[in-house]
Amino acid sequence: MSPRATYHHGDLRAALIDAADQLIAEGGIETFSLRAAAQRAGVSPAAPAHHFGSVKGLLTQVALLAYARAGDYLDSVHDTPDPAHNVRALSLAFVRFAVENPGHFRLMFRGDLVDRDDPRYREFSHRPGLRLGRAVATYHGHRHIDMNRFEDAAEMLGGIAAMHGLAYLVLEGKALRFFKGAQAESFLTDELPRVLEQIYPALPPPALPVL
Structure with missing residues (x-):
């Protein structure tokens, strides 16, 4: 099952936070971006901005x-x-x-x-x-x-x-x-x-x- 298929009832927001958390753990601020978080979570690049604004x-x-x-x-x-x-x-x-x-x-x-x-x-x-x-x-x-x-x-x-x-x-x-x-x-x-x-x-x- 793809990651996208599992998102429901607010899971997408939690999945994006988890993806960002993993990216910070792996490479720190220097390698972080909204696009990378979206890619890690398996969602569109616009999803982080929609849920978190920035x-x-x-x-x-x-x-x-x-x-x-x-x-x-x-x-x-x-x-x-x-x-x-x-x-x-x-x-x-x-x-x-x-x-x-x-x-x-x-x-x-x-x-x-x-x-x-x-x-x-x-x-x-x-x-x-x-x-x-x-x-x-x-x-x-x-x-x-x-x-x-x-x-x-x-x-x-x-x-x-x-x-x-x-x-x-x-x-x-x-x-x-x-x-x-x-x-x-x-x-x-x-x-x-x-x-x-x-x-x-x-x-x-x-x-x-x-x-």
Whole structure:
């Protein structure tokens, strides 16, 4: 049965999103086009524009999927009583997502290609950022976060920005240049955990109450 024969009750829209998602996974933004998505889905070249209006409309749907996947990577990390362990593990999961999904990672932060006014964008994009940002804040001793408080918002921003930059350096192979003999295949398991131990060293034990 041809792909076209299976489309009914809205399946075409989902098929186009899936096709675009696959293209981004395989070649990133550079090789993506509406025509290629239509060809992958087995429909006419006009179908993507009809359903999504533009390249941006379709890529926004793919970006939302990418944010959901990033959230899944971070959700695979279970909290422990140790704030240092938590923030390191979440940071490692964030960088691993970037390395294993390079096309999607680059797309997620392209304001020219993603509609940030989409009503679902805030929910999807905040999920991974809040988890990581809260772990950073907790590591620094702020367990009750108030995003309306400048200091809390600034601390979360700084932590997320640091991991975002680190993810890009690893993704582009530039982080390897800091460590003689480092290999791209093993960097996530060998060097990066030690880097994160330097960024987030173990915290001293809590002081005993004075009797």
